Amino acid sequence: MTNPEEATELAALLDAYRRWETAPPLTMQMGFHDAWLLMSCVQMASKHPAVSARIVALMRHAGEAIQGAVCDTPELQAIAAQGWEDLLTMEGPPPPGDPGPRLAGTGVFHGSERVRPELLEPDRPGEHVWIVTVAYRVTAETLTGPAEAYLDQESFAAMQAGCYVCEQPFEKRLTHRRCPGEPG
Numbered sequence: 565m566t567n568p569e570e571a572t573e574l575a576a577l578l579d580a581y582r583r584w585e586t587a588p589p590l591t592m593q594m595g596f597h598d599a600w601l602l603m604s605c606v607q608m609a610s611k612h613p614a615v616s617a618r619i620v621a622l623m624r625h626a627g628e629a630i631q632g633a634v635c636d637t638p639e640l641q642a643i644a645a646q647g648w649e650d651l652l653t654m655e656g657p658p659p660p661g662d663p664g665p666r667l668a669g670t671g672v673f674h675g676s677e678r679v680r681p682e683l684l685e686p687d688r689p690g691e692h693v694w695i696v697t698v699a700y701r702v703t704a705e706t707l708t709g710p711a712e713a714y715l716d717q718e719s720f721a722a723m724q725a726g727c728y729v730c731e732q733p734f735e736k737r738l739t740h741r742r743c744p745g746e747p748g
């Protein structure tokens with residue numbers, strides 16, 4: 565529920581968005597250092613895991629406007645463009661001895677990007693590491709090219725809970741049992 569204060573803020577924002585629809589583009593002056601910093605901040609912020617794909621697309625649109633103004637050499641343009649492409653960076657080939665990506669029984673995709681690997685470690689030996697994996701349908705173009713991935717309600721395909729370590733799907737009875745460790 566929104567309180568009166570929030571409702572007033574929301575009304576002010578909605579009014580602004582309506583006016584901005586038809587307003588001419590903003591003209592402003594900014595130093596090159598500030599502009600480059602701002603663009604880099606937008607790139608970094610857009611990689612935060614809590615930011616939805618749609619907001620990422622909006623952030624990218626705004627960031628690229630700054631990028632177009634600040635990048636005064638092709639080299640800078642390339643560096644800035646790479647900053648966006650890193651959004652969908654996947655790990656390179658696995659190091660020797662690493663079995664590499666595999667789709668396990670729980671649907672855990674090992675070898676994928678791990679933002680906070682410490683969360684995937686048991687707190688105590690023998691403890692299951694319960695996780696929920698979420699599957700989104702994407703295209704090959706999304707994973708290989710500049711196309712933007714919309715990880716939203718429309719592409720949401722599946723969700724499953726299981727142990728990251730032993731890869732057993734979650735069952736209440738397993739919470740009383742020791743985690744047997746990595747399978748096989």
Ligand SMILES: [Zn+2]
Pocket residue numbers: 691692693727728729730731732742743744745
């Ligand atoms: Zn386990």
